Amino acid sequence: MPRSKTKPASQTKTEPSPALVSVCPNNAKFPLPSEADYAKEFKRLQRAVGQQRRMGREIVVVMGVGFVGAVMAGVVADAVDAQGQPSKFVIGMQRPSRRSFWKIAYLNRGVAPVEADDPEVARMIRRCVLEKKTLTATFTYDVLALADVVVVDVQCDYHKDTFGNVRQGRADIQALEECLKIIGEKIGPDCMVLIETTVPPGTTEYVAYPIVKKEFERRGLGDREPLLAHSFERVMPGRNYVASIRDFWRVCSGVNPEARKRVVAFLSEVLNVEKFPLTVLDRPLESETCKIVENSYRAAILAFMHEWSVFAERNGVDIVKVLKAIKVRPTHSNIMFPGPGIGGYCLPKDGGLGLWSYHTLMGFNDEIFKITPAAIDINDTRGMHVAQLVRDALRNMGKIVAASRVALLGASYREDVGDTRYSGSEVVVRKLAEMGADVEVYDPYLKHWWEFEKQDTYPAPGHSLSRFFRNQHRLQELRMHREMATTLMGADAVVFAVRHEVFLSIDPDAVVKMAGKPVAVVDCFGILDDDQIRRYFELGCEVKGLGRGHVKRIKDEVRGNSPR
Numbered sequence: 001m002p003r004s005k006t007k008p009a010s011q012t013k014t015e016p017s018p019a020l021v022s023v024c025p026n027n028a029k030f031p032l033p034s035e036a037d038y039a040k041e042f043k044r045l046q047r048a049v050g051q052q053r054r055m056g057r058e059i060v061v062v063m064g065v066g067f068v069g070a071v072m073a074g075v076v077a078d079a080v081d082a083q084g085q086p087s088k089f090v091i092g093m094q095r096p097s098r099r100s101f102w103k104i105a106y107l108n109r110g111v112a113p114v115e116a117d118d119p120e121v122a123r124m125i126r127r128c129v130l131e132k133k134t135l136t137a138t139f140t141y142d143v144l145a146l147a148d149v150v151v152v153d154v155q156c157d158y159h160k161d162t163f164g165n166v167r168q169g170r171a172d173i174q175a176l177e178e179c180l181k182i183i184g185e186k187i188g189p190d191c192m193v194l195i196e197t198t199v200p201p202g203t204t205e206y207v208a209y210p211i212v213k214k215e216f217e218r219r220g221l222g223d224r225e226p227l228l229a230h231s232f233e234r235v236m237p238g239r240n241y242v243a244s245i246r247d248f249w250r251v252c253s254g255v256n257p258e259a260r261k262r263v264v265a266f267l268s269e270v271l272n273v274e275k276f277p278l279t280v281l282d283r284p285l286e287s288e289t290c291k292i293v294e295n296s297y298r299a300a301i302l303a304f305m306h307e308w309s310v311f312a313e314r315n316g317v318d319i320v321k322v323l324k325a326i327k328v329r330p331t332h333s334n335i336m337f338p339g340p341g342i343g344g345y346c347l348p349k350d351g352g353l354g355l356w357s358y359h360t361l362m363g364f365n366d367e368i369f370k371i372t373p374a375a376i377d378i379n380d381t382r383g384m385h386v387a388q389l390v391r392d393a394l395r396n397m398g399k400i401v402a403a404s405r406v407a408l409l410g411a412s413y414r415e416d417v418g419d420t421r422y423s424g425s426e427v428v429v430r431k432l433a434e435m436g437a438d439v440e441v442y443d444p445y446l447k448h449w450w451e452f453e454k455q456d457t458y459p460a461p462g463h464s465l466s467r468f469f470r471n472q473h474r475l476q477e478l479r480m481h482r483e484m485a486t487t488l489m490g491a492d493a494v495v496f497a498v499r500h501e502v503f504l505s506i507d508p509d510a511v512v513k514m515a516g517k518p519v520a521v522v523d524c525f526g527i528l529d530d531d532q533i534r535r536y537f538e539l540g541c542e543v544k545g546l547g548r549g550h551v552k553r554i555k556d557e558v559r560g561n562s563p564r
């Protein structure tokens, strides 16, 4: 869930009914638009578009202003032509749902609706909305009629029915289908529609094309071919958020030669293609497959490291040093340590979209996929092993998990971002709660952990991981600590779950002081160096870590049990 540092004031003096307001992450309320607002809003947009066209600017509508769409809208609105003049006018379009309407209000005030470590995100949005006036946002689908280009950045989820078995699940392409139908109803026939959403391979040709084509026929435009294109995002929300969209290689394709020509022209005008040339593929099916293979490859090499991490733990090997030694080889430099699970929005689901496409869109019944689903299942369940390490470390100190107080440091899916989507830490907390622990959490990037606070409705009703564990009800009361000291106070165990920079240099003496006693320490991400591990043992603590089999050797040295 994105957060914002800016705190907009409430919109109305009299409190509207909760059903009619959208509440932003800072708890400010924004009333949803009424019927009468739509006509007024469309007039505002028509006026703005008229002015912008007179300045020779192309009109671009970005549908879905979430993590990807909001920043892509900014990048397009910030683009300039050869004379250094803005070449596009961008309208971010967002459904006026209770969950998301506030993003429109934020954007129209020049405030980014996503929290980012990259200061350029906030600067760019403010610049485009308030200074260059090349970016605005709206709730009305009628805006589509004004577009020369539509960029689709709505979500496409993959729902898993069981824990740790991606085969039992399905792609949820409903939001995308609804969006495409409305696009077909409203756009002009010359409008180019660029799908950036990560989709099951085949979606642009086998789902989007027939939907838009049928709407064209219904409107008497049967002789016109929809100009549909696909180009996936490689955005990485983090320190280089903006650059990961603008200054990065892109793959694209179109359903016909005209669509391909248009998408190449558009991307060349808004991205840094001189330094990062485009790869143009023949068909959208190929570009869609490219995205799924790219992310499945990453998921697979991380899952593969899980088994060697367990091997290391059980045989006195420090996997962190092993990986460091391997990375010296240029051919193996991207080998990675998997941490407590592989989160983020993309890696846990994208392989599932591929499997679903093979069976559902392509109509095959056999099971050619072995590695892709196995990788996702291993990554989804790795957090369970952390709970076992907490159990074993506490046991070595004569304690049990039930009723122990466990301090978890880090809730995000990766270092130095405030994004908890599908983070390994969530599984760790759920399993420890199932075993009876009291869990306290601190993450310097997060004020809320919605996966727990709103677990009945987040990420969607019926989709919380809580349904796979017992003892989850009271996790709704989980609140993020604002300080590390209060999190650690009275802790029996401390779990280092994310490699946030502030966690790398924490002094063991300070941890024991804050806890008020020796603690069981579990390192999930190669965070502790050998000196820190040694010091924890000297202080009477117990240490365990994912892939860190050598800790036993350090313990024996400290306690004078070395074989020599």
Ligand SMILES: NC(=O)c1ccc[n+]([C@@H]2O[C@H](COP(=O)([O-])OP(=O)(O)OC[C@H]3O[C@@H](n4cnc5c(N)ncnc54)[C@H](O)[C@@H]3O)[C@@H](O)[C@H]2O)c1
Pocket: 063, 064, 065, 066, 067, 068, 069, 093, 094, 095, 097, 100, 103, 153, 154, 155, 156, 175, 176, 178, 179, 196, 197, 198, 199, 233, 234, 235, 236, 237, 345, 346
């Ligand atoms: N987040 C990432 O790091 C990342 C990276 C690469 C690719 N992607 C892909 O980009 C796509 C978007 O991801 P995201 O992280 O921005 O998702 P998100 O959930 O943050 O944003 C999607 C937005 O679309 C809006 N929306 C849904 N239906 C709509 C409709 N009919 N009309 C208008 N708006 C609608 C939602 O309200 C939401 O604001 C996904 O396919 C994702 O896999 C994401």
